[in-house]
Amino acid sequence: MYCGERYGPDELAHHTEPVHCGRCITCVDKPECFSCRLMYCVCDVHRYRG
Numbered sequence: 001m002y003c004g005e006r007y008g009p010d011e012l013a014h015h016t017e018p019v020h021c022g023r024c025i026t027c028v029d030k031p032e033c034f035s036c037r038l039m040y041c042v043c044d045v046h047r048y049r050g
């Protein structure tokens with residue numbers, strides 16, 4: 001559980017399936033919904049957009 005959101009079975013992969021992004025050591029293998037707060041994160045999937 002990374003985002004704290006409730007989710008249905010259709011969103012299961014989005015919240016639980018590890019993404020092997022590999023470019024940022026903080027967010028590698030975290031699910032898609034994880035937001036990386038690292039200031040210099042280079043990951044397209046997890047980079048925090050806020």
Ligand SMILES: [Zn+2]
Nearest residue numbers: 002003015033
């Ligand atoms: Zn989630």
Ligand SMILES: [Zn+2]
Nearest residue numbers: 021027043046
């Ligand atoms: Zn990432």
Ligand SMILES: [Zn+2]
Nearest residue numbers: 024027036041
């Ligand atoms: Zn990152």
